[in-house]
Amino acid sequence: MDTSEDILQQPSPDLVRGSETARPAKAARLSPSFISWLQAGPMMLVFLAFFLIPLVFVVIVSFWDYNEYQLLPTFSGRGYTDTFEGCIAQLPDLCTIGRTYVKTLKLCVMVWAITLFIGFWVAYFLAFHVKSKTWQMGLSLLCTIPFWTSNVIRMIAWIPLLGRNGLVNSGLVKSGLINQPLEWLLFSEFSVVLALVHLFTFFMVVPIFNSMVRIDKSLIEAAYDAGATGFQTLVNVIIPLAKPGIVIGSIFVITIVMGDFITIGVMGGQQIASAGKIIETRVNALQFPAAAANAVILLVITFLIITMMSRIVDIKKEL
Amino acid sequence: MTETTRKTGVSRRTLLKSTAGLAGLAAGSGAITGFPYVMSTEPKVLRYLGTAVNEGDDISKQCLKDTGIKIEYITATTDDVTKRVMTQPNSFDVLDTEYFSLKKLVPSGNILALDSKKIKEFDNITPVFTKGETPGGKKIGSQGTAPWKVLYLEGKDSKTFSKTATEFVTLIPTVYNADTLGIRPDIIKRPISSWAELLNPEFKGKASILNIPSIGIMDAAMVVEATGKYKYADKGNMTKEEIDLTMKVMTEAKKAGQFRAFWKDFNESVNLMASGETVIQSMWSPAVTKVRSMGIACTFQPLKEGYRSWASGFCVSKGVSGPKLDWAYEFVNWFLSGYAGAYLNRQGYYSAVLSTAKANMEPYEWAYWMEGKPAEKDIKAPDGSLLEKAGAVRDGGSYEDRMGGVACWNAVMDENDYMVRKWNEFIAA
Numbered sequence: 001m002d003t004s005e006d007i008l009q010q011p012s013p014d015l016v017r018g019s020e021t022a023r024p025a026k027a028a029r030l031s032p033s034f035i036s037w038l039q040a041g042p043m044m045l046v047f048l049a050f051f052l053i054p055l056v057f058v059v060i061v062s063f064w065d066y067n068e069y070q071l072l073p074t075f076s077g078r079g080y081t082d083t084f085e086g087c088i089a090q091l092p093d094l095c096t097i098g099r100t101y102v103k104t105l106k107l108c109v110m111v112w113a114i115t116l117f118i119g120f121w122v123a124y125f126l127a128f129h130v131k132s133k134t135w136q137m138g139l140s141l142l143c144t145i146p147f148w149t150s151n152v153i154r155m156i157a158w159i160p161l162l163g164r165n166g167l168v169n170s171g172l173v174k175s176g177l178i179n180q181p182l183e184w185l186l187f188s189e190f191s192v193v194l195a196l197v198h199l200f201t202f203f204m205v206v207p208i209f210n211s212m213v214r215i216d217k218s219l220i221e222a223a224y225d226a227g228a229t230g231f232q233t234l235v236n237v238i239i240p241l242a243k244p245g246i247v248i249g250s251i252f253v254i255t256i257v258m259g260d261f262i263t264i265g266v267m268g269g270q271q272i273a274s275a276g277k278i279i280e281t282r283v284n285a286l287q288f289p290a291a292a293a294n295a296v297i298l299l300v301i302t303f304l305i306i307t308m309m310s311r312i313v314d315i316k317k318e319l
Numbered sequence: 320m321t322e323t324t325r326k327t328g329v330s331r332r333t334l335l336k337s338t339a340g341l342a343g344l345a346a347g348s349g350a351i352t353g354f355p356y357v358m359s360t361e362p363k364v365l366r367y368l369g370t371a372v373n374e375g376d377d378i379s380k381q382c383l384k385d386t387g388i389k390i391e392y393i394t395a396t397t398d399d400v401t402k403r404v405m406t407q408p409n410s411f412d413v414l415d416t417e418y419f420s421l422k423k424l425v426p427s428g429n430i431l432a433l434d435s436k437k438i439k440e441f442d443n444i445t446p447v448f449t450k451g452e453t454p455g456g457k458k459i460g461s462q463g464t465a466p467w468k469v470l471y472l473e474g475k476d477s478k479t480f481s482k483t484a485t486e487f488v489t490l491i492p493t494v495y496n497a498d499t500l501g502i503r504p505d506i507i508k509r510p511i512s513s514w515a516e517l518l519n520p521e522f523k524g525k526a527s528i529l530n531i532p533s534i535g536i537m538d539a540a541m542v543v544e545a546t547g548k549y550k551y552a553d554k555g556n557m558t559k560e561e562i563d564l565t566m567k568v569m570t571e572a573k574k575a576g577q578f579r580a581f582w583k584d585f586n587e588s589v590n591l592m593a594s595g596e597t598v599i600q601s602m603w604s605p606a607v608t609k610v611r612s613m614g615i616a617c618t619f620q621p622l623k624e625g626y627r628s629w630a631s632g633f634c635v636s637k638g639v640s641g642p643k644l645d646w647a648y649e650f651v652n653w654f655l656s657g658y659a660g661a662y663l664n665r666q667g668y669y670s671a672v673l674s675t676a677k678a679n680m681e682p683y684e685w686a687y688w689m690e691g692k693p694a695e696k697d698i699k700a701p702d703g704s705l706l707e708k709a710g711a712v713r714d715g716g717s718y719e720d721r722m723g724g725v726a727c728w729n730a731v732m733d734e735n736d737y738m739v740r741k742w743n744e745f746i747a748a
Contacts (some may be wrong), residue, residue: 068735069405069424096747100743100747163596232648270582271578277746281743286401
């Protein structure tokens with residue numbers, strides 16, 4: 001409070017008058033488009049320096065050659081041809097990269113569907129059933145709890161729960177529901193999907209919740225007054241208006257799951273293939289061009305998926 | 320504070336300015352007031368890049384006490400250590416790494432060989448490294464990247480390994496061990512004596528190997544040989560056909576659900592074993608000890624086909640010269656002088672200079688860890704926790720028996736690129 005007083009005291013009357021006269025003249029000289037460029041500029045520079053330029057390097061390196069210990073800056077398609085090795089020869093069987101992407105996409109669709117279902121209802125509850133803003137905030141913060149621990153700790157924490165001698169299995173065996181512990185609870189597709197859903201539902205909740213709180217309550221009342229059932233209101237009013245949130249949440253979840261290798265690795269016992277794991281194995285073997293080629297392939301595929309999704313909903317228009 | 324500001328008429332801005340000036344002055348003088356005794360000499364600091372094996376806090380503390388050299392650890396996984404040497408050679412001074420990565424590191428020119436004449440204890444380094452035999456004269460298996468194949472360079476800046484002894488040493492040996500399978504005898508309840516048991520359907524869903532392709536495939540090769548399916552000329556340097564054959568065996572086992580999970584991290588291996596998720600897996604000696612210290616039966620099982628061994632040592636970054644290089648020699652000499660060796664021996668590893676380590680251990684400790692004799696007293700870890708009760712015998716017995724039983728060494732193959740591709744295929748199968 002004292003500080004604000006100080007600031008108010010500081011500028012001399014001369015200065016204030018000076019700026020008043022200078023400002024309109026300057027603004028007249030700057031075109032509106034220049035100003036909007038100026039506003040977008042800092043973000044654009046950050047984007048350029050930390051995303052676009054590195055990306056260009058990745059693409060360039062993906063066409064280089066390599067040996068055991070260094071990159072050879074000569075043009076080579078080896079990173080790509082090695083990656084698609086046997087894809088034609090092995091038909092109708094899938095080659096390594098084909099099988100890997102089928103598996104990755106399968107996990108991706110499963111996680112997307114489940115996070116969308118859970119995320120939608122959590123957001124619905126927060127937006128329409130929780131009246132106080134404080135509670136809304138508090139409850140959304142609860143959704144971030146899975147991020148408070150490291151991956152390694154999380155993995156170690158799943159073993160006592162889902163493991164062969166874990167809580168779930170011993171509970172089921174003792175209650176007489178099963179005779180043998182269920183092996184598929186841990187280090188399986190089930191545990192991978194479980195962990196990913198546990199982690200990433202939050203990314204669905206936030207954008208959908210954001211779309212939902214902005215729905216004009218009078219629209220819902222109008223639907224009710226017009227005799228719509230709860231289900232009809234949901235399908236015809238709420239879902240269409242929450243669409244941008246759903247698409248944004250879906251983009252978050254899909255891009256993260258497509259590139260994930262840590263959670264899939266840890267929860268899948270390192271035995272489940274993923275696009276990210278191929279890159280990791282290559283990088284660990286110092287085969288950077290091959291890793292870069294795989295990164296480019298992953299980027300193209302993810303980009304195609306997102307393009308398809310933004311075809312369904314024009315996010316720019318909706319926002 | 321604002322009260323006084325108003326009274327004295329000092330504006331917030333000038334106050335900030337003068338404070339900043341004062342702070343700057345204080346910071347500037349800090350270098351002088353902070354270290355009044357070392358104004359003429361720089362503080363001795365070495366950045367030490369390595370895996371966690373050798374990087375004990377006790378070791379760095381003792382080193383500072385004995386030599387005045389402050390060690391700053393940079394800890395990374397085996398793969399990341401290599402990656403860092405290749406991409407950021409100026410980010411470390413001393414490198415502690417495994418011999419098998421030398422095939423990549425030496426041609427890169429990013430590391431500097433050390434001069435054996437400046438290493439006081441060099442002539443006392445165990446013949447395991449220099450001759451490929453135990454002190455008792457047992458020949459050690461030489462398949463893979465055995466240390467004596469890559470110990471010397473032809474010249475100071477040479478990129479060729481010398482077959483005969485020269486004074487240019489790629490890595491000054493520090494620590495090594497003989498690895499085998501860890502088992503849960505309380506669950507398996509029968510003797511295990513062969514690598515073939517790793518893929519025995521009896522342990523379906525309860526086996527594990529390392530998630531490092533170059534090491535995982537060696538374990539698989541031990542299994543293939545043990546089952547009598549194939550005999551490799553060199554398990555550490557397979558041909559493409561041999562890689563295909565080994566991976567086929569692995570793929571079949573994976574599809575049949577033999578493996579519970581692959582592990583990469585020390586704690587992962589401990590948890591898998593302790594929780595009973597796995598009952599047989601490739602393991603490191605201290606991990607077995609850790610499981611045992613949790614009160615769970617676990618044996619580092621000697622097998623008739625022998626051990627898969629690994630070894631690591633010190634070199635420096637190519638950017639190290641002048642006084643820093645002298646400190647590096649001082650540090651390496653200190654490391655071989657006994658304290659660190661005894662510390663590593665007590666963890667179940669082996670030190671490169673046995674005589675100095677022995678001088679720093681109690682006779683009963685030496686008898687237990689190195690001679691394979693029953694423990695006269697309780698055996699304690701370096702941190703003082705109880706490892707074994709009196710009367711226990713080390714798995715695999717004496718140094719002679721364990722190191723003499725080594726069949727192959729961790730390696731990087733000539734067909735490494737092909738092997739990595741096949742590994743990805745194996746994971747996708």
